[in-house]
Amino acid sequence: MKKKMSFRRFDAELDTDVCDPYNNAELTLTLRMGFRQINPAAGAAEGSHHDYGDATQPARRIIRWSDSSWKAWKANFLQSAEAFWNGRFWLINDAGTFAFARGATTYCPNVWCRFRLVGQDAATAGSHHTIDVVRLHASENWFGSHSTLYDSKDTNLVHKSTDSRGKAVMQRAHVHEVGHLLGLDHVDVGKPHCLPSGDTNASACYGIADGDMKAAMGSGMQLKPENAYPWREALRSFALADSLTAAFRPVSSAGLLRALQIPIVSLTSVWPARMQRHYPRTAAEVQAGRMIVSRPNRAV
């Protein structure tokens, strides 16, 4: 089965046709970004642009995009951000959903999280997000970017913070921004020093402990299992639709009967994320996992 769903931030496709005892289902999130050039006024080769596009902020020197520099910048942005987020997480099937039989064994596939980043001209319809991009003059090393205004150096690896041992924490800003576009918050949002009700862009929200500071949703480049959140939320929608369909399907095949022996727990399942590949689970493994999860205080 291949099924598609559209969400506000991305489109999603779940493919269970690729499943076998060694290969999991694949969930691909596709994010379409519209890109728009910001060039010096009146066709000039050089000009200036204010930080954050705010006339009260300092102005930085910018130069006109050429066709080749624009093409190369976009290609690098798309390729590197896609590679960063693609195929990094597996969601472990604790729901007994999408079961399939091979011989006498019923398997429940885990879900491999794929990512596609598509670039298009800002004027083309269908972008999930549109950004303006300035091309910085070689003499400028910093520009005030925000979520819809980038600069040509946002794809470079730069020194963002310093850890407790005095070591530089480096980041390519665009992979962090794509994390936001997928729906992720800064790494320490929800901790006492960065309450969700406060300013979640405050520096404390980028991580206090070294491990958090080095996170992609902090000031570094490391992914954490909780970054699988956008895939997990999309998957819940697919899993719920699948379990409803199964519940109302005529009970005629032996395979379906086997599948229905597994509790349908789509609403309470966790789909915990892992950052290494796990083979599809057998029905017995799913059920054993569920018993342990549901009775945390008792010996099983």
Ligand SMILES: [Zn+2]
């Ligand atoms: Zn951020």
